[in-house]
Amino acid sequence: MFKSKVAIALLAISILPFSGFSQSTGDKAPANWYNLDYKTDKVMGISTEKAYDLLKGKKSTPVIVAVIDGGVDVNHEDLKDVLWINEKENTKSSKDGNNNGYIGDKYGWNFIGNANGENVNYDNLEVTRQIALFEPKYQSVLPSTKLSAKERREFVAYQKMVADYATKMEEAQFGELNYLKLKENVDKIIKAIAKEPKDITKKDLDDYQANSDSEKLALRVAKKEADKTSFNDFYKDIIEATEYFTAQTKYHLNKDYDSRVIVGDDYNDASERYYGNPDVKGPDASHGTHVAGIIAAKRNNGIGINGVADNAKIMSIRVVPNGDERDKDVANGIRYAVDNGAKVINMSFGKGYVYNKATVDEAVKYAMENDVLLIHAAGNDGNDIDITPNFPTKYFTDEDDAITGEAPNWITVGATSWKLDDGLLADFSNYGYKSVDVFAPGVEIYSTMPENEYKVQQGTSMAAPVVAGLAAILRSYYPELTAKEVKDIILNSVTKVDKKVKIKKEGSTKKVYLDEISVSGGIVNAYNAIVEANKYIANKK
Template identity: 35%
Template sequence: MKLYGLLFLVSNCFAQSHLSSSGNKDLWYHKDFILDNFHGTSLEKWKKENKKHISNKIIVATLDTQIDLEHEDLQDQFWINKSEIPHNGIDDDKNGYIDDINGWHFVGKPNGGYFIYGNFEYTRIVRKYDSIFKNKKKEDIEVNLQNDFNEYTYAKNYLEYYLDYYSNWRKSLTFNIEVYSKSKDTLKYFFPKENYNISDLDSLFKKHKINDKPYWQRRDDNDTDLGSLIHYMIVNYQQNFTKLEHIVHKKNELDSIIMQNLNVDFVDRKYIKDNPEKLEKGYGNNFLNSFKDLQYHNTEVSSIIAANSRNNIGTSGFHKNIKLMPLITSVSGDENDKDIAMAIYYAVDNGAKVINMSFGKEFSLHQEWVSKAIKYAEENNVLIVLCAANQSKNIDNEITYPRDTYMWEEVEISNNCINVGSISKRIDSTIVSPFSNYGKNNVDIFAPGEDIYVAIPDNQYKYDSGTSLAAPMISGTAALIWLYYTNLTVQEVKQIILQSGVTIDKQVIKPGTENELVPFSELCKSGKILNTYNAMKMAEEISKKK
């Protein structure tokens, strides 16, 4: 779990922001290794060679956050439901959703509103089973309930850990707020112009060192000696808290996490007013951009897939004929399996060929719902793209959801999913992004996901990183293949993307370690990274043979 942007502790695939954009944009991920010395997608090379004009369109659905529908670089790129008459309050196309012009908001309030914080999935699991399993031992549980009990126990351990973690962090911030002014005033003695940085503070701290601990485990005995006051300010600067309001904002954010994300008594579905134990159409609303601070992630993801490449501003997508279908399933918390499943059904039934799912979680309360929806997508020739997540761990050993296998089983439930890890622009042993998850069995391929130039709300842009941004590289490539070679099956498109990738035959640093070298082939099933140029060439050959 991690914080994203202004409000986001959404889910562990979401992008990691680390560099604001300024100056010239760098679309390294469109470059070619031979021509440019970057392991990009070679999309730029393909575009230069391709002269064939096409008129058909393809729809890519993004299961994600809200989105900036007005962004300058996404204009004319959204799917329009032409069977629906806008704003007449009638389900004209009788698809179960009223006035769904561009998509649907599955976590919206029925009155058109929104909410910001939802439960984590392990919070939901504990709430569901607490009345059955609380204070019980394994030997007390009936055989047919053993799996549920194990999942409850695992979830409860997660909940207790993070409650303790965030509560201690909040306690530290609360005290830090109390002593902030005293710290600032004290430091004026040493730095009258207040022009200090972390290095300056660290040098001063070493002269007045205390037995410090990580800031979230600080002793709470109200230390206000000189060393402590210096240390508090070092911690602030390390967290980019250069003003008191920054600390206050973070403390308020932690309040919301504790009282909503982690609170078993806080039921997020009360806002939606649906039946959370029943798959049904029509709940939610049609407002896709009602709150700007919830629009960042989907705007970024969508700009990679289909940003306008003809306007000479911002970034560039894979093709102008790709149309985006925003399906809102994410708030600050974990996605609900009901919303994931219903959004997949919606995407398939309304014409999407590719579904991008740049999110993840450690638990799944109703995996069977999502599994059936994934199979439904396969039956209708639709590709689903997943991100591997950003925890630097082996997901062969630690399960993440959604997934195309059932829990610990290795047999795939379908053959229409691609799980993507992230690489950087570096071409040495550090090519794999240090944050990226990996897995010889459960990650299929890697794609550019670090230092990616993306659109963000209010016609702005920045560089961002995360497996969230690697997944849409695959989605854009799949959409491009189908635009030109419409006779291919979903299984063939998946096979083309995986087989046409560039083999990385070298030792690389395994994510989560400082310098442990492993063969790249041990980090994913294909042993390759995405190459759009190669994929289009292979798709052409296979399509002709059909």
């Protein structure tokens, strides 16, 4: 699941528990910072523009990058020229033009919809689904109840889930109550000022006289947040936060809600492949569109932004709802990408529990066999994922959850900010000495949004596509490189930082070096990667 993108720093007011992806940086990030260079621009970007100077005169070939996400707006002005298009298909046709089993898959496929064009928007969290599954069997179990070894493991896991679920529900109910109250009072202020939110100024807020203590609090919050951006942006964030917490209580944590009736598949049949529809945008394509833009938004076209890769084709695969993705859909999304020519797959999603890991593992192995590179976001809980996994993972496991192997063509990505100080590691980013391979820019990333819009978002969801874009550059300009070689070049060419960064550990903050919390110990660098690739190719001859 990708969390809400809300970035309101309201914790200081002590009324709300939710900080979203807040990252205290003190000022705004420079435009396009993730493509910039530290020596030239004094920000910790990946030196993309500098890398292209090295590539001048070198030919490239198109590389298909699959974005497995919540949907992509294929009509966006900055993406429409960089799409993978299945020329034999028409989204309105009833015939399978290329006989791949998916009718009308012109831009990709949507695994969370049905043949009638209905789509899943909301779904449960995986913890909710698993509690609903195990509750009938284990809710009445006593310490004296005889259980097999497998049942005992399930029961212990179930108890952990119940505690986690209770905490999530408490936070969601508290957040919903407070954000609804805040929005109610902000709406009163808007009505009294008698202007549209986009037209409300700081002077309007300063002149307004609150009529109650709750209005005074709302006004204070509005002034503080409007000073950072604008009142209109603040109001949009309030709406988004309200919707987020309402979705938590109504759908994500509701054990009685079942979205799968919309899809209409046999959910327990993990071998089922051919379901869904060709609507790759779906009801909410904001996250996937943002991710796609980071990878490959049309460069140097005078509009919008410059994506990282200059010759990538975005294949859109929708498997992530507003809630947690399902393992069957993830596995099918990977297989669809591989079968239709993707050489890089971006997976900016994740969850704390897994239902059918074996099915996902088999799909990952299929990608490995076909020389495809998988890029996965590390997650946004500030956790050590060596200890607390964020699924899917690069590790293969058996039925007892023992690790049996590791995917060689897999990169897990944590997020960093633009300043070279102890806040370089994004405060939300997961980390792990064995489980996180590299870091990449993921704080205040400006990219594409549906309906030709653009917006700043942040998360490891934004860091992963930076790496996917770099992988696409390497696979485009050096097509002779294998997926494993591309991964090795990316990891061996990182920018090392001789400075400790802050992490959350066991309820407190400590400082560590990046090589203590990742495999490579650094931040990806496109310029260094091109230099490394040139050396690698020269040595192979």
